[in-house]
Amino acid sequence: MEDEQKSQLIKQGAEAKVYITTLFTKPQLLSPITGQSSVPVKTSSRSDKVLLKYRFPKTYRHPTLSTQLTASRTTAEARALIRCARVGVNTPKIVCVDEEQGVLGLEIVDGYSVRELLGGGSEGEDEYEEEEEVQPSNQIASEELILLTNEEGLVIMRKIGIQLARMHQAHIIHGDLTTSNMMVRRQKGAASIQSAEVVLIDFGLSLNSTSAEDKAVDLYVLQRAFASTHPDSEHLFDEILKAYQDIIENKPVLYDPKVKAEKGTVAGPTHWKEIKRKLDDVRLRGRKRSMVG
Template identity: 30%
Template sequence: MEIIKRGAEALIYVDYFEGRKVIVKERIKKTYRIPELDFQLRRDRTRREAKLLTEARKAGVPTPQVFYVDEVNSKIYMEYIDGYKLKDIVDFISENEIIDIFQAVGENIGRLHSSFIIHGDLTTSNMILKEGKVYFIDFGLGFFSKRIEDMGVDLNLLREAVKSTHFHFLNLIWENIVIGYKKSFKEWEKVLKKVDEIERRGRYVER
């Protein structure tokens, strides 16, 4: 078992399932919680994430395919995506590649929002490039919502993540995310207005 990430809520590792290499996300037991409540929370969050991954895939967004959900042990067995995290390659690719990749990112976010899926943790660490496709991973903080506010927060989180991690490319990346988003989500104007509003609120709080 090769551990990929050990977080506060879950352990992510490489394993094998029915002869194929997979990623397993296992939600960790919390001893400070009442056992029955802990089981219910982990089971429900595991179910929700598996459903989000599956619905996103149905909407045309590349995500790891879910092979099996073990609700008793709060594990999701999913496709192993052998690619590169966008976070690790943005500094080493051409401007044209940045344009193509982030327009695709924007289009896929638009597809998520068209299906009322909020990712909840849109960062370049949760996007993997493989054979020209950008796969979205880790829907652990995701949920379903029709609220423009939630979609605005989703996009704003990505903008802030890009500003923090890829500051020198912020304008280029954001412009192309917006171009892609407009192509695939008909309510784009309302959401982008909300992003601006959220950003203004943030600046006001900082003062």
């Protein structure tokens, strides 16, 4: 399926390695939900290049347990991506899945992370393990990195809020929301940032939950990431929450008309108030934790 000599390691974390490589077979999308195969997937403009996320074995685990956990987590991540796509959340397309080997093939998102575009520093606090970036995005993206202006940054924040609201309306919790896990994909030839897409990536810690507190924790993790990576960014996170609130209160999930809608999606002022109340509670607990160490 791939040429190992042409594989390029771009990131390595505690759970997985991420490569750019070349596929020599024509991939098909296999749905972990239905088990049915669809038409061959067009990955991106770089049709011969794909991103491979490889969950490597853990030597400290029993081999059987390691295999089961790897398969379960790989399948869960693929399912989360499919559910997101159904409700209009921008995520990388799935190219291939090999749950037994812990391999997830994804399209390459041609762009830069929000962290890079905002000129942010490195991420990483005691409670979060930072991934090592082996290859910077300027070796992957087709265009030169140009930092966002303040006005452009606010536009992107609103787009982030919309994506997060749609994701939470489908009861998908990302689990690791940082500005490194959000890519900005510009339309080719477009001068304005208005036409750009925010693409959410890395659903390795995602889960399904209807809990308002789980959604609030998801948002709080992102708020902490902004505080540690982007100083004086309170106004940026506030813009995310405004767009998030607007979608949750007023707009239903946008479904692909060709796909059967997911059950249990929610919207409305009551649900937003519950999420906001839980977010305030989580913030308070976070401040108390910081005070006592």
